[in-house]
Amino acid sequence: MSPRVTFPHKVLPYLLVAPQLAITGVFFYWPASQAIYQSTLREDPFGLNSAFVGLDNFRRVLSDPNYVNSIQVTAIFTVATALLAMAVALFLAVMVDKVIRGRDFYRTLMIWPYAVAPAIAGMLWLFMFNPSMGTFAYMLRSAGVYWDPLLNGNQAMLLVIVAAAWKQISYNFLFFVAGLQAIPKTLVEAAAIDGAGETKRFWTIIFPLLAPTTFFLLVINTTYAFFDTFGIIHAVTGGGPGKSTETLVYKVYNDGFVNLILGDSAAQSVILMVIVIALTAIQFRYVEKKVHYG
Amino acid sequence: MKTIGLAALLAASTTLMSTSAYAVTEISWWHAMTGANNEVVETLSKEFNESQSDYKVVPVFKGTYPETLNAGIAAFRARQAPDIIQVFDAGTGVMMGAEEAVKPVADILSMGGQTFDKSKYLGGIVSYYSKPDGTMLSFPYNSSSPILYYNKDAFEKAGLDVNNPPKTWNEVWDAAKKIKESGAAPCGFTSTWLTWIQTENFAAWNNQQWGTNENGIASLDVDLKINSPVFVEHFQNLADLAKDGTFKYGGRTSEAKNLFLSGECAMMTESSGGLGDVVKSGMNYGTGQLPYIADAEGAPQNTIPGGASLWVFGGKEDEKYKGIAAFFEFLSQTPIQARLHQVSGYLPVTMAAYEETKKSGFYEKNPGREIPIQQMMGKAPTENSKGVRLPNLPQVRDILNEEFEKMLAGNQTAQQALDNAVERGNAAIDQALGN
Numbered sequence: 001m002s003p004r005v006t007f008p009h010k011v012l013p014y015l016l017v018a019p020q021l022a023i024t025g026v027f028f029y030w031p032a033s034q035a036i037y038q039s040t041l042r043e044d045p046f047g048l049n050s051a052f053v054g055l056d057n058f059r060r061v062l063s064d065p066n067y068v069n070s071i072q073v074t075a076i077f078t079v080a081t082a083l084l085a086m087a088v089a090l091f092l093a094v095m096v097d098k099v100i101r102g103r104d105f106y107r108t109l110m111i112w113p114y115a116v117a118p119a120i121a122g123m124l125w126l127f128m129f130n131p132s133m134g135t136f137a138y139m140l141r142s143a144g145v146y147w148d149p150l151l152n153g154n155q156a157m158l159l160v161i162v163a164a165a166w167k168q169i170s171y172n173f174l175f176f177v178a179g180l181q182a183i184p185k186t187l188v189e190a191a192a193i194d195g196a197g198e199t200k201r202f203w204t205i206i207f208p209l210l211a212p213t214t215f216f217l218l219v220i221n222t223t224y225a226f227f228d229t230f231g232i233i234h235a236v237t238g239g240g241p242g243k244s245t246e247t248l249v250y251k252v253y254n255d256g257f258v259n260l261i262l263g264d265s266a267a268q269s270v271i272l273m274v275i276v277i278a279l280t281a282i283q284f285r286y287v288e289k290k291v292h293y294g
Numbered sequence: 295m296k297t298i299g300l301a302a303l304l305a306a307s308t309t310l311m312s313t314s315a316y317a318v319t320e321i322s323w324w325h326a327m328t329g330a331n332n333e334v335v336e337t338l339s340k341e342f343n344e345s346q347s348d349y350k351v352v353p354v355f356k357g358t359y360p361e362t363l364n365a366g367i368a369a370f371r372a373r374q375a376p377d378i379i380q381v382f383d384a385g386t387g388v389m390m391g392a393e394e395a396v397k398p399v400a401d402i403l404s405m406g407g408q409t410f411d412k413s414k415y416l417g418g419i420v421s422y423y424s425k426p427d428g429t430m431l432s433f434p435y436n437s438s439s440p441i442l443y444y445n446k447d448a449f450e451k452a453g454l455d456v457n458n459p460p461k462t463w464n465e466v467w468d469a470a471k472k473i474k475e476s477g478a479a480p481c482g483f484t485s486t487w488l489t490w491i492q493t494e495n496f497a498a499w500n501n502q503q504w505g506t507n508e509n510g511i512a513s514l515d516v517d518l519k520i521n522s523p524v525f526v527e528h529f530q531n532l533a534d535l536a537k538d539g540t541f542k543y544g545g546r547t548s549e550a551k552n553l554f555l556s557g558e559c560a561m562m563t564e565s566s567g568g569l570g571d572v573v574k575s576g577m578n579y580g581t582g583q584l585p586y587i588a589d590a591e592g593a594p595q596n597t598i599p600g601g602a603s604l605w606v607f608g609g610k611e612d613e614k615y616k617g618i619a620a621f622f623e624f625l626s627q628t629p630i631q632a633r634l635h636q637v638s639g640y641l642p643v644t645m646a647a648y649e650e651t652k653k654s655g656f657y658e659k660n661p662g663r664e665i666p667i668q669q670m671m672g673k674a675p676t677e678n679s680k681g682v683r684l685p686n687l688p689q690v691r692d693i694l695n696e697e698f699e700k701m702l703a704g705n706q707t708a709q710q711a712l713d714n715a716v717e718r719g720n721a722a723i724d725q726a727l728g729n
Contacts, residue, residue, distance in 0.1 A: 151703040241699035259689040
């Protein structure tokens with residue numbers, strides 16, 4: 001029986017929660033309800049005439065082959081970006097853990113890219129790999145690779161994945177470093193005494209004990225790849241060539257703000273909202289069960 | 295109590311601000327001009343502001359042409375529309391579809407006390423920016439026409455005639471191959487705006503049908519016709535040349551200009567308005583008229599107006615409209631138009647400015663600079679060459695671009711690309727009209 005702490009105030013708790021509720025209301029519930037409302041309308045670009053069409057917009061969006069393509073693009077992009085960003089970050093974190101001299105210096109350097117805004121990160125990679133003026137593009141071409149992300153869809157995809165992952169590595173690195181520090185040295189040393197090699201120690205002790213961090217980062221990275229990479233895609237490929245890097249979020253933007261079909265765009269954002277809610281629920285419900293919190 | 299005080303303070307400060315704004319009426323002008331053309335926008339605004347003390351034009355750069363249009367529409371929806379917005383040729387149909395949102399330029403000019411005289415302006419341009427009943431809706435700020443630019447140094451190295459640029463597309467292909475083979479440049483030919491230049495102007499210039507209903511000028515209900523054999527052959531040529539890099543793709547809007555400026559590609563078709571940047575780069579360039587198909591009947595016909603015009607949003611105070619009228623009047627002055635034309639490569643929009651430039655001997659000193667005007671005005675337009683107008687031309691252009699990109703990457707033939715473009719484009723037009 002733990003003693004239950006009670007507070008005499010009736011109003012104060014609500015007041016304290018109010019700012020958070022207000023923020024959620026203004027930045028989530030209000031726009032989300034607007035999106036749902038908009039998704040049932042057909043409207044001209046200027047919003048001068050609108051008509052209620054029920055679920056027509058959803059029907060059209062779901063039967064559009066470009067939408068299916070965009071789902072595939074998003075799946076490939078998200079999985080690749082999250083995996084790449086996490087794998088590289090984990091590798092770097094493990095390596096930095098071994099460095100004795102200047103560890104803080106390395107760590108600081110590794111964290112910097114996170115401070116770069118997505119659009120700027122995109123421009124950076126675009127310049128490096130621009131087929132006509134990029135330094136790396138020049139090197140690739142000298143090495144005999146026909147590098148042309150303006151027309152080659154796979155190369156364009158590769159470029160946005162690498163750019164998006166690069167930006168997220170710092171963040172993941174930070175968490176992995178913290179996670180590694182929390183692992184008791186005694187466990188690792190005991191294993192070493194028992195004769196476990198470095199690789200064995202990593203996979204049987206360190207990696208499982210990092211699971212909470214890994215799981216947390218998996219959720220964060222998935223949402224990152226879904227939503228926060230818009231700036232990078234916009235700056236690097238604009239969804240092209242063809243539609244080969246048009247993710248779901250980019251398509252929402254493209255249909256709504258470029259093609260000015262607001263009903264379709266709203267319907268897509270509602271679908272996107274459902275997908276993300278479902279993904280998060282699945283991640284927390286099933287993946288979390290397999291995670292050890294030590 | 296505190297909130298009431300704050301509200302009062304806010305109200306007081308807004309009144310103060312509006313009274314202080316009363317002295318000088320600010321007119322916001324959203325535009326999409328970069329590089330040399332941006333400098334022209336800044337200079338013009340500055341000159342207008344210094345020429346009088348009642349109004350102040352504030353130019354704001356909003357990104358590429360499509361981005362500027364979309365920013366304007368989003369601002370209108372949020373009831374924060376700018377006063378003047380520069381809308382590119384393809385956005386004309388979009389703006390025309392929103393009559394309640396805009397104020398016709400003809401009305402504004404008469405509000406400023408001037409009588410609006412249409413005959414002062416170049417005919418083809420005025421009719422493109424007018425309603426079928428003849429009311430001019432927007433002010434033609436920068437009109438352009440696509441022309442051929444070529445690198446004289448590369449031509450010389452490749453053993454081509456420096457003073458005689460290719461006139462037909464077949465000559466362009468031959469010259470491009472020769473440039474590539476001789477190593478004079480790594481790429482022979484590139485083009486900005488494939489949709490505007492290689493379909494819309496290609497159709498008009500070769501007197502081919504782009505879409506039904508006079509390409510949308512007679513009625514917006516258009517069926518695209520760009521998969522006819524002439525187009526297929528032209529695009530197959532581009533696709534074939536793209537395989538070994540003789541033709542190089544730069545991007546959907548004017549990105550390819552960099553390929554020309556950097557010397558990578560020796561020839562380029564691009565808007566005459568791109569001249570400013572070419573001149574600025576200091577390269578040894580020449581210009582020629584837009585190439586045509588040698589055996590197309592009636593070719594070369596005439597090109598269609600490109601570039602952009604200035605639209606004015608509705609629902610503003612009269613004082614603003616008077617200011618805008620004064621600004622447009624300022625822009626129409628012969629010396630201003632003549633200079634705009636001579637500096638930027640855009641077409642003069644008034645007859646007087648054209649005559650003045652002619653008289654000054656500018657064209658003799660700068661051969662090639664009259665090309666865009668002659669291209670557009672040389673022949674009376676046919677039903678294929680009055681212009682292109684769709685309720686959603688920016689969207690249709692994107693669809694075309696996507697198919698072209700797949701074609702140039704070698705994933706489909708020109709026939710497949712154009713068939714897909716027509717099918718998807720028609721569906722998008724139907725959807726836009728269903729609104």
